[in-house]
Amino acid sequence: MPPTDASTEADTDPAARVAPGSGPDAGTRTHTGSDPGAATDCEDTLDLRLPDELIALFARGTERPGDAAAEAGEPWGFADAGVGGVGDPWAGDSGVGGGDLLDRVGGWGPVTTGVGVFQLVPVRPDRDAPLVSRWMNDPAVAAFWELEGPESVVEKHLRPQVDGDGRSVPCLGVLDGVPMSYWEIYRADLDPLARHYPARPHDTGIHLLLGAVADRGRGLGSVLLRSVADHVLDKRPSCARVVAEPDLRNTPSVSAFLSAGFRYSAEVDLPDKRAALMVRDRALRDLL
Template sequence: MPPTDASAGPGLDPALGPGPALGPDPASPEDSEDSEDTLALRLPDGFGALGDAAAPAGPGSAPAGELVGDVAAWGPAATPVGLFRLLPVCVERDLSLIHRWMSDPVVAAFWELAGPPVATANHLRSQLDGDGRSVPCLGLLDGTPMSYWELYRADLDPLARHYPSRLQDTGIHLLIGAEGRGRGLGSVLIRAVSDLVLNRRPACSRVVAEPDLRNTPSVAAFLNAGFRFAAEVDLPDKRAALMLRDRSLRDVL
């Protein structure tokens, strides 16, 4: 399963990602009132349009019917380590690079996409040929590809069965390639990407991630990026930390 790498520094697992569906997590009082367990069901006709139409339009915001939005139009983010931007994947252009990252033993242990390039290609195309609920992207720092990201509608993912999801919750999966590893970039880039999500998706009230609980540097990177620890959850292959970054707390944490 793909994971979420929050490479905060040397020795951190560079690929910690979504993993399988989370185990049951009792809703807190503040979450339960407006939670939506949307599961991984077929979307009713017009659902995407209704969901995004409710949000005020803004630069790079999602056109009606798009579930994550036009990520290519989101533009760059200035960070303390350089100019960062997300570039939606083109399989023909990017497969060789992404496959090389996926074949790194440290990454492969979490993403499970080592092997022939077709495995990586199928993983990418399953998103690109889907309904838009997951968008695979390269992360470019000062124009150089150095990370891989997946932005997805967590409320439309199987993950939503196992935590008190809200409409428009947006999840992130990531890995940092060897080019960017060991530089303490994890928390900076996680904050940059979650800020882009919150800025460009006004209907999204929080960003979701679930790093492996054993990877304390990764959990620390999410905390340093403004996420809060919500719960410990059992997955088939790991115990994970459910991390949330709330729009209402983004200027506090």
């Protein structure tokens, strides 16, 4: 089971947002040539070779847009295409989320929200562990995620997901080109959580933390939770419900899920906490 759910505070002004800082502010928690077998009834053959210039042109055409951006100092690869711009530099990423268990989270693309253009970008530990580790070392985050300490603690948490079968995909939440939150999108029906509630096939779970203190308590979490939950339902037609299990003690998190259109379903006793089972139903998404 992923750690615990992120706390996102209830909102007073859903549209208001202060740009996240670059420091350790954090929120709270939880994949040519000819055929040698062809007919040879002609004695003479013609050995054709493409010009070097043409080969180089083809090679450039197969590069990911994000590669050039990373070389230019844009580590999240948005310099050329931009989030929501022409082309999605992450759509062809065969890394995390490359399997079928979550319908390729890495290729879902951006979504327009009331607070900006948002995209889930699968985590690359070599690139993202330092940032996520700084967020996890905020005391408010550590109280629920319990991943504080050296960077290796976060790497140990990320690696099984990144190298696993795709049932849980850790992501950075990138808002208007700025990484500002950490998410885990996971198959709740394939998670140990399923032992504690009447799971249905393809139930999809969410964990979230907001990275910057300035992004908490302003309703930003509720806006993003609603947008991401609906994005899951749009991109996963086999999924009828998005679920979450915030710690009951984490009142701001429970409130944020309620404001995001989730309904309180039950209290569940998990190995590490007593949780509120929150559910956003496809059938009720236009009513809540």
